[in-house]
Amino acid sequence: MSVRHRKTTTLMLVAILLLSVILGCAKQEDTPASTSMNGAANEKSITLSWPRDIGTMNPHVYNPSQLFAQSMIYEPLVSYKQGGKLEPALAESWTISKDGKTYTFKLRKGVKFSDGTPFNAAIVKKNFDAIMKNDKTHSWLGVVGVLDKTEVVDDSTFRLTLKEPYYPVLQDLSVVRPFRFLGEAGFPDDGDTSKGIKKPVGTGPWMLDEYKQDEYATFKRNPNYWGTAPKVDKIIVKIIPDSETRVMAFEKGDLDLIYGEGVISLDAFKQLRDTDKYVTKLSDPVGTRSLLLNSSNPKLSDLRVRLALQHGFNKQAMVEGVTSGLEEKADTVLSKNYPYTNVDLQPVGYDVEKSKALLDEAGWKLPAGGTVREKDGQQLDFELIFDKTDPIQKAMAETIQAEWGELGVKVNLTGLELTVQIKRLRSNQFDLYFWYNYGAPYDPHSFINVIAKKSFGISEVLSALPMKKNLDQQVHEALSSTDETKRQELYASILKTLQEQSAIVPISYIKKTAVYQKKITNFVFPANRDENPFDGIEIGK
Template identity: 45%
Template sequence: MKPHILIKQLLIVLLSLSLVACSESDTEDEAVDRERLTVSWNKDIGNMNPHMYAPNEMFAQDMVYESLVRYGENGQIEPWLAKDWDISDDGKEYTFHLRENIKYSDGSDFNATNVKNNFEAILNNADRHSWLEITNQIDSTSIIDENTFKVTLHDSYYPFLQDLTLVRPFRFLGEKGFPADNNTAEGIESPIGTGPWVLSEYKKSQYAIFKQNEHYWGEKPQVEELEVRIIPDEEARVIAFENKEIDLILGSDLISLNSFKYLRDTEKYQTGISDPLATRTIALNSNKGFTQNLAVRKSIQHAFDKQALIDHLFYGTEQKADTLFASNVPYSDLDLTPLDYDFEKSKALLDEAGWKQKNNSGFREKDGELLELNLVINATDTIQKSIAETLQGDLQKVGIRLNIISEENQSYLQRQKSGDFHLIFNTTWGAPYEPHTFLSSMRQPAHADYQAQLGLPMKKKIDQKIHDVLLTTDEKRRQEMYAYILRTLHEQAVYLPVSYSSNMAVYHDYVDGVEFPNINYTLPTERIELK
């Protein structure tokens, strides 16, 4: 055989072996990659304190920390870290029988002493949690034995078990996670929980990597690791998804409706929409500027063509909302008359209130003042921005000038608390918060609700009714009080319901086991696998 032919054949063999090796390497790399599920979020996860709120992100807290009881299908309260419980005849004492042999992610024991330490850490910071009635109702806690824990209440508080299912603050931190003074309000040492995931690597505002908790007592996740990439910009998130840098986008308001429609219509990806989980609303401040006037608040309601918004913006992903809560929320089926779109009625209300339209600007004035309002939105929420722009156009038609103020998340939340808004977005929280926990929070300046209602002449009566409804054991009285609260808020037009919001999911073909949560703000990942 000629030398040059032999050399050529050797080169072909070497090239073939190289290609095989590369192919095997690629396959191995792909297999390794399939052990890590990559998702994206629009905000940093925070410091993972189970007992505190923003900037802690609820989905991340839920992955690491667990509760005594869990909110199950159809609203059933299910055993979780507590295997069962007893309730005294007067409804004031709850005795929890804890599961045995449960370990925290660091290998330490979960027991009644640890449960009591967590309760004490929360209750020592009770003022911070006073918007949640459960913290006001707990009189004392006690250890019966290593696996038995008792809570005594001041009154018979009917939603007690429901409140224990919440993502925060009644979840449990391992002993080594507590600071030296046990004051978790000021921070924690380490995020040690009993949940299926452990935070293994973290770079603020960039990424967080979770791995399986080797000590987890329940069914372990299907993948070894979960990476959360922090991508505030929605367009960048979509590009990362299309490039397969992200396997799954699941949640509310993580991508725009246009992007969801685009990804769905390509038919290259799997998509899904959950059942309605909460109500997307705008709070109207009855205690600031021109929105103090009921006629102005009602005019805004009648000026907004919500159905046109639903048809042209949401592409069938959400349903138009007419009331603060959907009729299937307990105690909320009240047959309230919607403040529907009525252009002429909106203008007539402003005319009667003395607001006259000026030909030179098209906006209304009274006593030399322009009818000008501010709507505050979250800068990272593309859906809020789209709704705001639509509302801005509708209000302009009746002579109201609406300025859109975009704030980063912390400033946005601070405006809710301080009342520095005429209008501000204020989504309800869904199950298991509705209606009792959401109404309970209205009595404190923790969210936009308190400030929005502060100018109402019957605000004190509303707050008293909320207090009473949470403690009554008389079902008929409870229904009557809920009816008064919800009917009054509706008639006072302090909420502009927009739509009943849903979670959206977009994921690649190789992702399997995607489910929607039955509690808002959580991310069920345990059953997801990468094929």
């Protein structure tokens, strides 16, 4: 080969190598999540995983948007804090009229949306108007049903007027959706956000930076944020549907944090905790896992049968065994860390002999040589429906089936898709059903609301209670009372009735789990069940 040809070949090889390097860099730039995770040397980021896509980030609608992500971008007028304390957020103060029907909010001055446009009373009203156009979708929230009108008093003053007093207005306004605020640039041309938004524009500490559906989302700090800036630069959310894959990614160091309810199995949480390589935390109770005993079923309309069933299974052993001791046995339908729920109630304990005696007293007898109790030619049998994708529900259902079987009660198990399960709840087509209350900031007022209001399935469960009409009246009085002492008395009476009637059987207190790498510091569970946990979180040196 000539020298000239060798030089030409060498130059071509160099060119190919350079092109490969350039293409390699370009390819790396095409995966923003990877680039963000590596980041600049001085950029601090936290990577976590979520089982599903974050959704459209519309603050005024529900699924598929994910609550934790919505709460990063959008803020409420009022924030819910530990112990049920309500603190200023976008409203720096508020006044309530003596009749409890008029709420006047002084808005925080100098607040801007992430695009630099001002936050003011006009945009607050525009958001309220958009939400109330779709009021049927939001009717589960009590304030929606009693809201009469909204007004712009001046640039920094907003007023809402109710048709009748409703004490939990501020709690309802603190929830993650729908009463959070979208900037003007996010509104569709017709103003109807129920159909979609143009882009997510909020006042919160974070803004969506990069997003690829079903793969990842990257959030960066909002440069126009009015409050204390986050201590990290970016939050990267990797979408990993499978919990085992999520754990493997965490152990490899690809994830810094696993957080939430049901994002990993309780067994996996315990195993990670036992390695002592990571930090693990359990939250205070965020909800109660209960079993509904549908009193509209003639067999369950008898209080003696309901009490017998509650006495007839070893709740403590079941909770410890199924949840690896990571949930607490629940003795009351609502835990005592909500407002108005610190009430002295008598637990219904495990007592097999008492259970058998109550069933005998109710006329349900074991026939000679039989295994299932009978009365008037009918067997004492029930169907327990559960979410077939939930291993905890399945294990608890099997335990209850076995223990009640020893009493002479036949339980048939039916695993269903969650959507079918919910449909059967709302149409009152079930005997036994696992149910969870809403948690903070929704409870206790949302809980008592659904025990009185039809169409959610819970009121129907209580339909055979002899004092149901009086119970519903007490709920209405509690929600509309402006007298704090009277309200506490009403809550105590409502909770006492529910405890004694055993139609809602408390099983365990659900907790959020968090597992994170030791470089993360200042992690705190938010008081609001649906908020993100990134306030104050830091990365150590």
